[in-house]
Amino acid sequence: xxxxxxxxxxxxxxxxxxxxxxxxxxDIRPDYANVKKDDGLIRISPExxxxxxxxxxxxxxxxxxxxxVIEGVSMLDTSALTGESLPxxxxxxxxxxxxxxxxxGVITAKVxxxxxxxxxxxxxxxxxxxxxxxxxxxxxxTRFARYYTPVVVMLALLLALLPPLLIKGANFNEWTYRALxxxxxxxxxxxxxxxxxxxxxxxxxxSKKGILVKGSNYFEALANAEIMVFDKTGTLTKGVFEVQxxxxxxxxxxxxxxxxxxxxxxxxxxEISEELLELTAHAESLSTHPISRSILKAYGKDxxxxxxxxxxxxxxxxxxxxxxxxxxxxxNTKLMKLRGIDYTAEELIGTVVHVAIDGQYAGYILxxxxxxxxxxxxxxxxxxxxxxxxxxxxxxxxxxxxxxxxTLGLDKVFTELLPADKVDKLEDLLTLTSDKGKLxxxxxxxxxAPVLARxxxxxxxxxxxxxxxxxxxxVVIMTDEPSKIPVAIKIARKIIGIANQxxxxxxGVKIALLILSALGITGLWMAxxxxxxxxxxxxxxSFRALKIKD
Numbered sequence: 001x002x003x004x005x006x007x008x009x010x011x012x013x014x015x016x017x018x019x020x021x022x023x024x025x026x027d028i029r030p031d032y033a034n035v036k037k038d039d040g041l042i043r044i045s046p047e048x049x050x051x052x053x054x055x056x057x058x059x060x061x062x063x064x065x066x067x068x069v070i071e072g073v074s075m076l077d078t079s080a081l082t083g084e085s086l087p088x089x090x091x092x093x094x095x096x097x098x099x100x101x102x103x104x105g106v107i108t109a110k111v112x113x114x115x116x117x118x119x120x121x122x123x124x125x126x127x128x129x130x131x132x133x134x135x136x137x138x139x140x141x142t143r144f145a146r147y148y149t150p151v152v153v154m155l156a157l158l159l160a161l162l163p164p165l166l167i168k169g170a171n172f173n174e175w176t177y178r179a180l181x182x183x184x185x186x187x188x189x190x191x192x193x194x195x196x197x198x199x200x201x202x203x204x205x206x207s208k209k210g211i212l213v214k215g216s217n218y219f220e221a222l223a224n225a226e227i228m229v230f231d232k233t234g235t236l237t238k239g240v241f242e243v244q245x246x247x248x249x250x251x252x253x254x255x256x257x258x259x260x261x262x263x264x265x266x267x268x269x270x271e272i273s274e275e276l277l278e279l280t281a282h283a284e285s286l287s288t289h290p291i292s293r294s295i296l297k298a299y300g301k302d303x304x305x306x307x308x309x310x311x312x313x314x315x316x317x318x319x320x321x322x323x324x325x326x327x328x329x330x331x332n333t334k335l336m337k338l339r340g341i342d343y344t345a346e347e348l349i350g351t352v353v354h355v356a357i358d359g360q361y362a363g364y365i366l367x368x369x370x371x372x373x374x375x376x377x378x379x380x381x382x383x384x385x386x387x388x389x390x391x392x393x394x395x396x397x398x399x400x401x402x403x404x405x406x407t408l409g410l411d412k413v414f415t416e417l418l419p420a421d422k423v424d425k426l427e428d429l430l431t432l433t434s435d436k437g438k439l440x441x442x443x444x445x446x447x448x449a450p451v452l453a454r455x456x457x458x459x460x461x462x463x464x465x466x467x468x469x470x471x472x473x474x475v476v477i478m479t480d481e482p483s484k485i486p487v488a489i490k491i492a493r494k495i496i497g498i499a500n501q502x503x504x505x506x507x508g509v510k511i512a513l514l515i516l517s518a519l520g521i522t523g524l525w526m527a528x529x530x531x532x533x534x535x536x537x538x539x540x541x542s543f544r545a546l547k548i549k550d
Contacts, residue, residue: 006532010539030098033064036108046098046115053111057102066118067109069094074105119462145188152186152514159518174520181517184527190506194538195499201545202495210478211488212462218474221457222492226437227429228387228485229451232394232404234444235461236482237369241291241351243298245366246273249344276363280355283321283328286311291351292319294367314338318353329356336361349403371407374483379408381486385493388437391429393422393451422451430456442485448472459485495545502538509534 034041036054046064049055054070057063063076075087078100087103090096096109097119115121160179163170199216206213213219233239248269281299284292285308296303311321317338318331329339330353336343341356343364350368354361379390391412394401401415414425430439433456441448441455452458452472460473461480477484513530516522 006536010536030062030064034058034061046118049111049115051111051114055109055111057096057107057109059102059104059106061102063096063098063100063102063109065098065111065115066113067096067098067111069096069107069109071108072105074107075103077101077103145192148186148188152183156180156183156186177523178517178520181522181524181527182514184524185510185513185517185530187531188506188510189531190510190535190538191503193535194502194506194542197539198495198499198502198542198545201542202491205546206488206491209484209487209491210481211484211491212476212478213488214474214476216495218457219492219495221438222440222475222489223496224436224438225387225440225457225489226433227389227391227439228382229391229393229426229429229439229441229455230410230482231441231443231448231451232392232396232401233369234480235442236375236392236404236408237371239369239444241294241367241369243277243294243365244350244368244370245348246277246363247366248272248276248363249361276355277365279323279326279328279357280330280353280365282308282323283311283319283330286321287313287319289313291353291367295353295365298365327358330354330365347399347403349400349407371404372480372482374481376408378482378485379410381483382489383409385486385489387489389429389432393417393425419448419450422448423454426451426454440485442482444480459488498541498545502541505541506534506538 030046032043033046033049034056035044035049036056041056049065055064055067059074069090069092071092072090073092074090076090076096077087078097090102090105090107095112096107098115098121099119156179159182160172160176163175164172196216199219202219203213203216230236277295277299278301281295281301282303284295285303285305307324309322311319313319314331314335317335318329320327320329322328329335329341332352333343333345333354336354336356339356339359341354341359341361343354343356343361346352346364348366348368350366353365353367355363355365382390389411390409391414392401392405392408392410393414395417396415398415401413404410405413417425426439426441433439438456440457440459441451442459442461443452444461448460449472452460452474457475458473459475459477461482462476462478475488477488510530513522513526517527517530
């Protein structure tokens with residue numbers, strides 16, 4: 001009885017710990033929203049708030065719905081969603097996700113999504129439904145128990161009745177005792193409890209790291225991953241186009257070469273770069289093109305329209321304008337050729353805006369989508385986890401794609417692909433996996449949804465990713481960090497390893513003790529160990545799934 005009590009204690013502890021790891025995530029559910037009306041603030045249920053309503057989030061309150069900040073500055077605790085402990089700064093214009101906690105300032109925001117479509121609602125739905133998708137190990141245990149239990153009950157009954165009737169000198173007391181020992185040993189609770197518990201713990205542990213797994217069956221697929229396929233923009237790169245480099249050349253470049261005979265003066269170079277950016281920003285100020293907006297953002301100052309005249313945007317080429325009496329030509333190589341300007345051609349990652357002043361080449365501004373800081377380390381770690389190939393599929397041009405591939409150490413790069421082309425390439429790559437091997441696709445955009453759904457395992461970047469991608473994916477990375485992918489694979493392989501250990505150990509011990517019990521070599525004491533003792537050991541082994549390290 002003491003052994004049974006110890007077994008119950010360990011089982012309860014393991015289940016409670018697993019439930020708590022899930023319950024911690026469930027705490028992100030907001031209780032109310034402060035909606036701003038003419039007569040003040042009204043506290044209502046988040047489900048009743050409409051898109052476009054203005055809400056106020058006070059310090060210490062949880063963000064009830066996805067919204068955009070329109071007033072106030074504060075710090076946002078995103079740890080419940082992303083697992084990141086460092087608060088994020090908030091200011092007007094920033095997007096905020098439901099489930100996060102406002103740390104200090106009062107924030108006024110405009111609701112962008114209804115509660116059913118908000119981040120917190122989708123996360124809760126993912127976690128609540130995750131247990132419905134069972135792994136192969138869990139399915140095996142369910143089928144095993146369905147046939148195993150009636151079979152061993154029948155065998156125990158035959159063991160108690162047949163020997164006394166067929167063997168001379170055998171008595172019912174001895175064979176009934178053996179049958180009872182046989183029955184106690186045969187109880188499959190070690191498997192029925194420890195295997196689902198291992199996967200349940202894994203789902204909770206991964207959630208704490210900002211990795212949402214939609215079902216335990218995806219752990220099994222991740223553990224067998226052989227080929228990793230990545231989208232570029234928003235997955236390996238930040239997805240935000242910004243000015244990366246301002247490089248004065250030609251006319252402007254000669255200024256500091258002539259003035260600084262003893263070598264380049266850093267301050268003077270910075271002044272010239274700022275002047276080039278200022279002239280280009282004023283020339284681009286009347287354009288609505290994303291590249292123009294990136295240059296204006298980098299300039300970061302008010303535009304004096306009084307010094308700009310004769311602005312002319314040439315579609316597909318760039319812009320011309322007079323700024324402070326100087327003729328500014330800013331655009332791509334086609335515009336430089338069109339105007340007969342001798343420019344400097346370099347192999348660069350990103351969009352190059354060439355600038356000419358009064359007909360002479362002045363330099364270029366490089367606008368690029370910056371690589372995520374952990375992208376290269378991610379590829380390196382994936383290779384260490386025995387991934388056979390790391391591949392990138394992108395709609396970007398060949399030179400940009402191939403240079404990023406070389407920088408990150410990717411095995412293959414396919415460029416200039418439309419969404420349908422990505423699916424075709426994925427089909428080709430699927431043929432390269434082994435019988436048990438799986439292909440994993442990582443993406444974040446709407447155009448990635450078909451590929452995410454087609455892959456053996458689809459991983460979506462959830463922080464900035466599109467709703468369609470998150471919906472189609474099997475695993476969601478809430479931090480938008482590709483470095484979480486090797487962590488997810490490590491978690492998956494650890495969980496599958498623990499589950500296999502429990503299966504082999506429990507079945508092996510039980511088969512041995514069943515034979516020994518039937519032969520009368522072991523009694524009820526050993527039978528109880530074979531039942532509860534094996535369960536305790538298996539459950540303790542399952543505890544390891546609760547401890548998830550980076």
